[in-house]
Every structure is written in C-alpha cells, then in structure tokens.
Amino acid sequence: MPEPMYRQIADELRRRIEAGEIEPGSKLPTEFELRDQFSASRNTVRDAVRALTSQGLVITRPGQGSFVVDTIIPFEITLSRDSDTGLGGGEGIAYMEAAKAQARKPEEGALRVEIHAATGRIGSELQLKEGDQVVSRNQTLRIDGKPWSMQTSFYPMEFVTKGAIRLVQAAIIESGSVRYVAETLGFEQVGYRDKITARPPNQGEVAFFKLPEVGVSVLETSRTAYDRLARPIRYTVTVWPADRNHLVYNVGDVPPEIQGPTAAG
Amino acid sequence: MPEPMYRQIADELRRRIEAGEIEPGSKLPTEFELRDQFSASRNTVRDAVRALTSQGLVITRPGQGSFVVDTIIPFEITLSRDSDTGLGGGEGIAYMEAAKAQARKPEEGALRVEIHAATGRIGSELQLKEGDQVVSRNQTLRIDGKPWSMQTSFYPMEFVTKGAIRLVQAAIIESGSVRYVAETLGFEQVGYRDKITARPPNQGEVAFFKLPEVGVSVLETSRTAYDRLARPIRYTVTVWPADRNHLVYNVGDVPPEIQGPTAAG
DNA sequence: AACGATTTGTTCGTATGTATC
DNA sequence: TGATACATACGAACAAATCGT
Numbered sequence: 001m002p003e004p005m006y007r008q009i010a011d012e013l014r015r016r017i018e019a020g021e022i023e024p025g026s027k028l029p030t031e032f033e034l035r036d037q038f039s040a041s042r043n044t045v046r047d048a049v050r051a052l053t054s055q056g057l058v059i060t061r062p063g064q065g066s067f068v069v070d071t072i073i074p075f076e077i078t079l080s081r082d083s084d085t086g087l088g089g090g091e092g093i094a095y096m097e098a099a100k101a102q103a104r105k106p107e108e109g110a111l112r113v114e115i116h117a118a119t120g121r122i123g124s125e126l127q128l129k130e131g132d133q134v135v136s137r138n139q140t141l142r143i144d145g146k147p148w149s150m151q152t153s154f155y156p157m158e159f160v161t162k163g164a165i166r167l168v169q170a171a172i173i174e175s176g177s178v179r180y181v182a183e184t185l186g187f188e189q190v191g192y193r194d195k196i197t198a199r200p201p202n203q204g205e206v207a208f209f210k211l212p213e214v215g216v217s218v219l220e221t222s223r224t225a226y227d228r229l230a231r232p233i234r235y236t237v238t239v240w241p242a243d244r245n246h247l248v249y250n251v252g253d254v255p256p257e258i259q260g261p262t263a264a265g
Numbered sequence: 266m267p268e269p270m271y272r273q274i275a276d277e278l279r280r281r282i283e284a285g286e287i288e289p290g291s292k293l294p295t296e297f298e299l300r301d302q303f304s305a306s307r308n309t310v311r312d313a314v315r316a317l318t319s320q321g322l323v324i325t326r327p328g329q330g331s332f333v334v335d336t337i338i339p340f341e342i343t344l345s346r347d348s349d350t351g352l353g354g355g356e357g358i359a360y361m362e363a364a365k366a367q368a369r370k371p372e373e374g375a376l377r378v379e380i381h382a383a384t385g386r387i388g389s390e391l392q393l394k395e396g397d398q399v400v401s402r403n404q405t406l407r408i409d410g411k412p413w414s415m416q417t418s419f420y421p422m423e424f425v426t427k428g429a430i431r432l433v434q435a436a437i438i439e440s441g442s443v444r445y446v447a448e449t450l451g452f453e454q455v456g457y458r459d460k461i462t463a464r465p466p467n468q469g470e471v472a473f474f475k476l477p478e479v480g481v482s483v484l485e486t487s488r489t490a491y492d493r494l495a496r497p498i499r500y501t502v503t504v505w506p507a508d509r510n511h512l513v514y515n516v517g518d519v520p521p522e523i524q525g526p527t528a529a530g
Numbered sequence: 531a532a533c534g535a536t537t538t539g540t541t542c543g544t545a546t547g548t549a550t551c
Numbered sequence: 552t553g554a555t556a557c558a559t560a561c562g563a564a565c566a567a568a569t570c571g572t
Contacts, residue, residue: 004547004559030537041561046538054319054479056465062538063569076460080345081516191517195341198463198482198507200321214319217463217482217507230520242463242482249514251346252456255495269540269566295556306542311557327557328550 009038009048017057017068028058028066056215056243069215072244075102075143079194079221080249091151091178091236099143106148109140113170115157122154125224125235133157135167137177140208147209148244153177153236159185178225178234187233192225194249198242209241217242274303274313282322282333293323293331321480321508334480337509340367340408344459344486345514356416356443356501364408371413374405378435380422387419390489390500398422400432402442405473412474413509418442418501424450443490443499452498457490459514463507474506482507 003011016022029037034045049066052058060066077098099106114136118128126134138152155177160168164184173180182188201211201218209218218239225234240247268276281287294302299310314331317323325331342363364371379401383393391399403417420442425433429449438445447453466476466483474483483504490499505512 006559032537043562044560047559051478054465055467060538061569062567063536065537074462079516080514189517191515191519193519193522194514194516196461196484196512196514197339197510198484200319200480200482202320213316214479215465217465219461219463219484226519228518230518245462247461249345249459249461249516250456251344251459251514252454253493253495254456254458254491257458271540297556308543309541312540314557325557326550327548328555330556 005038005040006044006047006051009034009040009045010051012038013048013052014055014057017052022068024068025070026068027064028068030065053212054214056212059212059215074244074246075099075104075148076246076248077240078248078250080251091153091176091238095141095149104143105145107142107145108172109142111170111172112138113168114138115168118154118156121222122235125222126154126156126232128156135160137167143244146244149238149240150205150208151236151238153234155181155234159187159233181233187227187231189225189233190228192223194221194223196221196247201241205239205241211241211243219245219247221247270303270305271309271312271316274299274305274310275316277303278313278317279320279322282317287333289333290335291333292329293333295330318477319479321477324477324480339509339511340364340369340413341511341513342505343513343515345516356418356441356503360406360414369408370410372407372410373437374407376435376437377403378433379403380433383419383421386487387500390487391419391421391497393421400425402432408509411509414503414505415470415473416501416503418499420446420499424452424498446498452492452496454490454498455493457488459486459488461486461512466506470504470506476506476508484510484512486512 013022013028022028028034028049031042031045031049034040034048035042038045049058049060053060057069058066059069077095096106096108116134116136118126118132118134122134123130123132128134133156134154135157136152136154138150140147141149141151155164155167159181162185164181166173166180167177178189197220198217199220200214201209201216205211205218206213219242221238221240223234223236223238224232225236227233278287278293287293293299293314296307296310296314299305299313300307303310314323314325318325322334323331324334342360361371361373381399381401383391383397383399387393387399388395388397393399398421399419400422401417401419403415405412406414406416420429420432424446427450429446431438431445432442443454462485463482464485465479466474466481470476470483471478484507486503486505488499488501488503489497490501492498
C-alpha cells in the first residue's frame with residue numbers, strides 16, 4: 001500500500017497536465033469519466049481533483065466541469081523607490097503608472113475613509129499612545145477589469161487636526177497623499193520599511209478578488225514610512241493575490257529591465 | 266438554505282477559535298464529538314474541519330486529533346542591503362548573522378553542487394546562450410532545529426573555467442560566494458533585483474519543511490545580481506515557508522528596529 | 531421563459547486502514 | 552495489545568449551477 005488511490009489518481013492527472021496532454025484552460029474529464037477511467041468511486045476521484053485544486057493546478061466550476069488553471073501573466077510591481085521620481089513604489093499613483101507601462105488598464109475603486117482607535121500593530125508602528133485615533137484610507141485597484149490589489153493607509157488623526165484636512169475626505173488626493181502631508185505639515189517621507197508575508201486569503205479576499213478558496217495565496221505588504229527625523233508618518237497595508245502579482249525590489253545599481261514580464265517568460 | 270451545513274460548522278468552530286475558546290495548540294473535539302454536537306454525520310464535520318485546515322487555522326494529526334495551529338514567532342529577514350557591510354541580505358552568511366541577532370540558533374545543511382544546462386528562466390536571467398552550462402549550489406538552512414529556508418544559486422559555468430574553481434566544490438566558501446567571485450574574477454556585485462511571489466508548496470517542499478499540505482504558503486524570492494558593468498553574475502532562488510518567515514526591505518533612510526519581532530507583537 | 535440534460539456540490543451511511551498512545 | 556482518532560474508500564441520493572433546446 002504505497003500511496004492511497006486518490007493520490008495515485010491525482011499524480012497521474014498532474015502528470016498529464018504537466019506533460020501538456022491537458023492544456024491550460026481546458027476541461028478535465030468529468031467525474032464520471034474519471035471514475036470509469038480509474039475504476040474508482042466518484043468520491044475518490046473527487047478527492048483526487050481536490051488535491052489538485054489545493055495545489056493551484058485545477059479549478060472546478062459547478063455545472064461546467066474541472067479545468068486546468070489558465071496561465072495569468074503576472075503584473076510586476078516595483079516596490080523599491082524609483083530612483084528618478086524618488087517616490088515609493090506600489091502606491092496610488094506609482095501603481096497606476098506602472099500598470100500603464102505594462103500595457104494594462106488600471107482603474108481605482110472607491111476610496112473609503114474611516115476613523116478608528118489605534119490598535120495593536122497600527123498603534124505600535126505609528127508610535128501612538130493607547131486611545132489615539134487614526135485615519136484609514138482604503139482603496140481597491142483593478143487592472144483590465146479584474147480586482148488586483150487592496151490597500152489601506154493609516155495616518156495619525158493628529159495630522160488632520162494639525163491641518164491635513166483632506167486626509168479625512170473621501171476623495172483622491174491627486175498629487176498623492178505623501179506629497180500632500182509633506183506640503184501641509186512638513187513631514188517629508190525619506191524612507192520606508194516593508195514587511196512581506198504570505199497566507200491563504202480570508203473570506204473577504206476570496207469574495208473581492210474572486211479567488212478559489214484553496215490553491216492561491218495572497219501577499220501582504222505592510223509599509224511604515226518615516227520622515228527625516230525618523231518619525232513614522234504612515235502605515236500602509238496592501239494585499240496582492242499571488243496569482244497575478246509579483247513584487248520587485250531593486251537594491252543598489254541595477255540595470256533597467258529589458259522588457260515587460262513577457263520577455264522573462 | 267443559506268450556507269451548507271459544513272460551512273456553518275466551520276464558521277462556528279472558527280468563531281470559537283478566534284474568540285479564544287479553543288486556544289492555540291489545543292485539541293478540538295474529536296470528529297465523533299463534533300458529530301454529536303452539531304447533529305451531523307461524521308463526513309460532514311470532517312468537511313468542516315478540512316475547510317479550517319485549508320485556511321491554515323487547524324492541523325489534523327492521525328491518531329491524535331485536530332489542533333488549533335500554534336503561533337509561530339516569525340523570523341524577520343532583511344533582504345535589502347545592509348548599509349554597513351554592503352552585503353546583500355538573506356544569503357548564507359548574512360542570514361546566519363540575522364538569525365543569531367534574533368536569538369535563534371541557525372544551522373546550515375549540506376551543500377549540493379550540480380551542473381546543468383541553462384534552461385528557461387535561469388538562462389535568460391544570466392543572459393546565457395542555448396546550451397551554456399551553469400553551476401547550481403543548493404543549500405538548506407535550519408533555525409532552532411526546524412527547516413527554515415532552501416536556497417539555490419546559479420552561476421555561469423564560464424566562471425569556473427575562468428578560475429573560480431571553488432564554485433564547483435561542495436564546500437562552503439567561508440568568505441561568501443559573492444566576495445569569492447569578486448576576488449577571483451573581478452566581478453564585483455553592485456546591486457540586485459529581487460522578484461517575490463507566493464504559491465502553495467510543492468510536494469518536495471511539503472516533505473522538507475514538514476508543512477501541512479494546505480493552509481501554508483511559501484514565499485519564493487528570485488534574485489539576479491549584477492556587477493558594475495550591469496552584467497548578471499548570479500541568479501539565486503530562495504524558498505521560505507510563509508508561516509515562519511517575514512521578508513523585510515528597507516528603502517531610503519529608515520531608523521533601526523527597536524527590537525526583534527517580539528516587540529512588534 | 532421553461533425544461534431537461536449535464537456536471538459539480540452536499541450529505542449521509544458504512545466499512546476498513548493506519549497512526550498514536 | 553487494545554483503544555482511540557483520523558484517513559481512505561465506496562455507494563447512494565438529492566441539491567444547485569450551467570447550458571442548450
């Protein structure tokens with residue numbers, strides 16, 4: 001009894017997929033056909049197909065069938081600072097520009113502004129006291145009509161009372177929030193620390209990004225930005241479905257990329 | 266019929282876990298107990314528990330039970346260049362030092378050296394011609410006895426024939442491969458580009474890292490390093506289980522972190 | 531718009547295997 | 552060795568989504 005039957009079936013199907021016998025986007029045999037092919041019960045072949053979905057190789061669609069996942073051309077987003085503009089990568093404007101450069105059509109979703117008490121991570125990263133308030137500015141981004149990323153920035157509420165009024169308005173700040181805070185309050189962003197992790201999507205992310213419930217991870221970046229006096233001025237959390245986003249950091253002297261992601265194939 | 270029963274059960278169990286009614290590391294009721302509690306069949310409660318495992322909330326152990334996942338203190342590894350040493354973060358020596366700084370005990374696994382034809386991504390990133398050879402140097406790293414990361418570096422075989430003989434020897438280069446190549450051949454690394462993605466672990470990674478088959482993602486970083494003349498001198502792929510690793514990049518002027526990851530809690 | 535056929539999703543019952551204590 | 556608990560496997564029935572007629 002080396003391997004359970006459902007694994008043997010899964011391995012054989014994976015072999016067929018990787019050998020190109022079943023092409024990306026095409027339909028697998030139905031569960032009843034697989035049942036006959038492998039002389040197993042329907043439940044057992046379902047276990048096999050589920051093993052493949054959990055590895056991100058296959059998706060199932062009720063009423064239609066099971067399909068080999070279609071290859072998505074990932075969007076490469078550079079999160080290190082652009083040496084020309086000096087802007088941080090990956091946020092608002094920079095993201096939009098990067099998308100256009102890769103011949104994609106970006107759209108910004110509605111901006112949602114909220115005020116909360118600074119809790120846990122947000123409070124400690126912004127070095128706030130217990131009970132201090134923060135403004136959160138949440139925005140979604142789509143590329144070519146597909147939901148692509150979800151970003152929430154947190155600012156100390158003190159920034160608003162000190163004059164950065166537009167932070168609490170649910171309207172996009174055209175020049176960019178970073179520049180707005182610098183011009184209004186004099187807090188000039190000189191650097192940031194990004195922390196990156198990956199995890200399965202939660203229920204809200206599954207719904208928003210239309211992800212399968214298993215087989216696709218999300219990347220989460222959290223960025224703390226600092227001003228010249230090493231004070232934290234912003235904390236931004238971004239969620240990126242890993243099937244359509246690759247994050248890029250350039251460190252030191254790096255030649256420009258020859259082409260978009262298609263060239264790297 | 267809003268939600269299928271197994272989802273309702275999963276949601277209720279998730280609620281209990283998140284409310285702290287079932288603590289991290291502790292045992293869930295057995296499948297038979299859950300069957301009685303929820304008046305469902307054993308198969309249905311199994312579906313519920315599987316939903317939780319696929320979200321990384323629970324692990325099941327044959328003969329023992331199902332357990333709420335234990336919180337792992339993630340290891341934070343800075344991949345941007347250290348401004349003092351000028352070395353790239355995350356590799357060999359730098360990784361070991363970072364681990365020690367976080368009061369962890371790092372160990373290096375055996376080094377595996379192989380020679381291959383440069384295919385696909387490796388060939389294009391190193392700008393090699395069809396049929397050119399590459400040296401791969403693969404190494405695993407453990408922290409506190411647990412497998413932590415797996416790294417493979419690729420160098421053009423030409424480097425060896427030009428004198429960097431130690432690249433094909435299965436022995437650790439104490440001073441670091443980067444410095445060795447610089448000293449031997451004069452290819453001094455001045456920068457690198459990291460591309461980061463996340464995906465479900467493959468079978469080999471599940472086995473090596475002892476990961477559950479669902480619920481944990483791996484981060485994959487691929488680094489192309491360049492010399493002063495913008496020539497690629499190295500391509501390194503590293504796999505990091507996301508449950509125990511956070512990647513960090515510092516961009517611009519960033520104050521040092523006050524403490525290890527425990528402080529950020 | 532309605533219906534039937536197809537295909538996956540959900541639920542149950544049952545039996546047996548395997549890992550752990 | 553036995554008891555416990557999860558894993559695998561099969562069979563069956565009905566539900567729900569999709570598609571074409």
